[in-house]
Amino acid sequence: MNGQTQSKMQLRARENPRGKKRYLALACALMLSVSMLTGCQGQQANDAASSQVQSVSEQAGGFAGGSGTAQDPWQVATAEQLNRVREQLSGHYVLTADIDLSPLGSFDPIGTFEPKSEKEEDAETPSDAAAFSGTFDGAGHKISNVAVSSKYQNGVGLFGCISGEAAELKDLTVENIVVPSSQMYVGGIVGYANGKELSGLTLTGKSSVTGHFLVGGVVGASHADIKNCKASATVILSGDNTQGAGLIVGGGEDCNVEGCEASGAVEAKGTGCYSIGGLAGCFHNSEYAKNCTADSVTITAGEKSTLIGGLAGHAGTQSGAATQITDCKATNITIQAADTASRIGGIVGGGFYLNAYSKYYPEPTAFDVVNCTASGKIDGGRFVGSVAGYVHNNAVVKDCTAQIAVNGNSNAEQIGAAYDSWKDVGAI
Template sequence: MKKKKLISFVVSFMLILSAGTGSAYGETSSEQQSAAQTATFSDISGHWAENIIKEAASLKIVGGYMDGTYLPDNLIKREEFYKLLTNILTVTPDIANTKVNFTDVLDYEWYVPTIKIAVAAGITSGYEDGTFGIGLMISRQEAAKVAGSVIPGSDDDSAKGVETALDKGNIAAWAYPYVDLMFKKGYMKGDTEGNFRPTMALTRAEAAAILLNVKKNESVIAANAEELTLTGCSQVHSVTQGAFTKGEGTRNDPYQIATEEQLNHIRMHVTEGAFYILTKDIAITKDFVTAAPAIASGEDDWSAGNFQPIGSKAIPFKGCLDGDGHTISGLNITGTVGGSKGSGGSGKPAASYAGLFGYVGQGGSVEDLTINSSSITGNQYTGSIAGYTEGTIKNCRLGSKGTVNGSTNTGGIVGFSTATLTSLKNQGTVTGKSANTGGIAGAVNAPGTALISCQNEGTVNGNERTGGIVGSFASAAGESSVIKECYNKGTVNAGPYNAGGIAGAASGSNYSIQIESCGNSGTVTGSGVNGGIAGLLETSKATVTQSQNSGTVAGNGAGGIVGNNQGIISYCYNSGTVEANLDGGGIAAYQQNGMGKISKCYNEGKVTAKSFAGGITGENESKIDNSYNSGKINGTNYIGGIAGKNLGTITNVYGAGKVTGENGAGSLVGRNAAALSNSFWLDTTGTAGVGLSDGTASQQLVKKVTHEELSGQTRIKTSNGYELVVDVMNANNKTSADVINKTEPAAVWKYLYSVTSGSTGGNTVISDGGGIVAPIEVPSDDSTGNTIASEDLETKYLYPAIIL
């Protein structure tokens, strides 16, 4: 068996366990004693062991951390427990000539004097592989073995021993007599369900309670018995074949994970920051969660499944797992909250932080791993790879036979993330009962590039804030955030709230968030307000740019790019079908109350709504500029090529798509109650540019144009003479604040062909090559416009285009 070795940590994080021989900090004995006598820990108030810890500290059995905490619920390692034990010995052996030959003991570390005392006292001989077990968490049965080795036997025949424990059959033979002794002495006992739980790791609070009991009740605490040799990791932990046999846990030589037992064994090393690599596909065929916690314990119960999440909020996974392209299958992670009852009085609510990893801490990472043929079920924070992550998740996938079910913050890969998510893919089915459900992540609140190159091909079912990639996307405190180059091909089904092909909702309060270069070709449906990219852009700090939708978007309100837009949409286009009951738009369902702006966008898709249908937006109460529609717009009330209803400002737009409606249909606006300027509509698209105009409406240079005029074959007559439509719109842009401030270019529009002047010939045939080849430039001296051969009239290419 290869040795198990703890990754060395920076000395400043080591415990000041108590007064005694040696210190990691080189303090004097009197300084340590003073610290122990006056110890006041900042994190034990109200804890069940508060008074125990205080008394143990006053007796110099335990100490805390340099930051004033004790961390009572943290697990305690072998070397730490031995240190506390040596503090209560009534006889301390001479260690002057004691040699320590354990292969994992470094002669410069703080624990060397402790291990020398344990060796000299005969209370340890280590593992058969020559290691002491540095860094391994000590289990309840091992703690009983070590503590029971330094106290006399019991002469009380009436005292109840470990035979009263329901799970006594799980206690190892080497530990049984010592556990029995600790029961008879009253130093250890079972839980409220009658189980001893021998393989469960010991906490720092429990260690203080055990050793304080021994200290107060034993007059002689000295070891004379030879400790039985432990045989591998199975004696310390619950996994018989789980010990790592290859690798040292370093970056260059990671622990090699080849079996399901070794995968489960990672949980025993969550805080070490070690490195792991899968060397094979792993199928979970055994039940690694055989017992439920005590009803009154409040602990999460994972016994309904076959695997418990690795790492928790209290003790996050801080290691680095490289899946190396392998797949884990057969996971059944199903948790309930211990000690509580459901609303019906019987069932327990689901447990939180569900996933292969319950909680990945800062510095932790999971990469290049697939989970398939698995079921993950939880409450808050549920994902196949991680329920919650502060670390890096990269190149991971949930396969088509994988399912994730949760309540709040449910994602195909991650439930909630505060770090960058890179190149993740979901092909499974994700279902969230409450808020924030996404194909990749339920919610992301991360600085910088939060998600990049992620893709969803699976089905996402949610209620509030449901997205193909992420349910809820928000900026981290103090920093801007962006989603880049993500794509949804899957189906997104939502309840009566917001759903989007990329994000259900994107919210930027004090710092900007942006969705950039993303696309959707999947179907987005729900009874709320939905968008091909985002269901909701909340506040002016939220933007969508250079993104496109070709999928079907349907809802009570629906937009090809965004449902409810309170932010900025630019350089986006829609070619998909939009279907709505109220408020349907090729780009956005609606913009309300002066919030939101749509600029340099176009729609080619079909938009249908009973009321308020528009090629750009169903209702506009804000700003639209430099945009156009060439798609078919259909509906009943207030149907427009640009907006169904306008209560804001619209300028530099044109409508080239057929518009049909019964009450208020216009090739530009169905009902105009505000400002419309520099707007052009093709004469074959409808009978009027504006269906209905309120008395407060204003119109300036709103003009019907022919196919030849819109395509630039002929110029239109303006107050400046004969001008091309694109020149009129670009000239108008020169007066905008953005152009004056040089934040936007004046030249927004172009034809996909170009014409030069100075020819001596007559009218000249001009072609853009069907949009495939570069534009053809030829001269013309026609004073009224330019003529193009009819066979070259490709409407899609010859109408004004937006310069990207």
């Protein structure tokens, strides 16, 4: 994974206007004095009420309520209040109403991706100070009609970057979001996640996300576990030699995925694209992916693309226990690949290995696919299997069922290729 950043919106001061009093000329002096006395008391009452409203607003930090602590989160009820989240990125929030963002026009992501330092080893590690590092509870509510600003390139989505030990986003639905073509870490709900967990997130409606590197419907790049998330969208990986596209996550590294569901389309528009999956671009160095479903997903991949799967493009660990892909389904999958595309499977394309990266990955990463189901069709490509495109001697396919027509063959092998010499399939 590789990466880079943006701005903050200022709060607008809110005024509490006082109504102008109109005094009437009265013929009777007694009535005049009574009127003046009443007017003074009314003015005092208005002053007291205005002061009280201002005090509540200040205490709530400009939100509908709350104080921003984990026990008493700020309450977000309007588009204006959602914009204010950028001013307190380490705060705690709860959504108390559905919000339509269409009146705002373009929307700047909440939290930005900035490298932790200028050191090469920190280039892909986000700065917690620039990212959203608090908690945001959608409480089952919906944010709709989001047009993400086109001026951001790295860490792009409703939330651009989430990072920090306690950072968490949960129970939120996002409907009709459009993320324009960006560079890296691009997601419908989160661009880059490095926090505690993403759970109960749903992407729906006419949503589309486009980028060049690690592009996902729910999240572009994730080091945070992903649980019980759903996505129905179009994800587009654009450009040549680009990596990582999936409806739930473009690239999950050290990231476990559980109970997630995906439907829609994944398109790799370029030559030499890799790590392309219906649910995830990859489960890289992950412990497990379990109880996940990709259903009615269409995947399109161009010339010399590789590591393509109905569930995940690639999976596996470099050392230690293999990534466990268990009790997962890729049903009604359609994969349309160029004839020069390779390592294509109904569940997973294969372990990660490319000749260009052989210095860092001297052999394919290790994974086990156990008790998984696949159905649909795959047209085009080389090294194609109904379950896995390529399986190295450190990987296992076990207790799986598949009804995948591979280039018209309904009796295709579950494993497309299993070579001792994996370098034959590593070129793109």
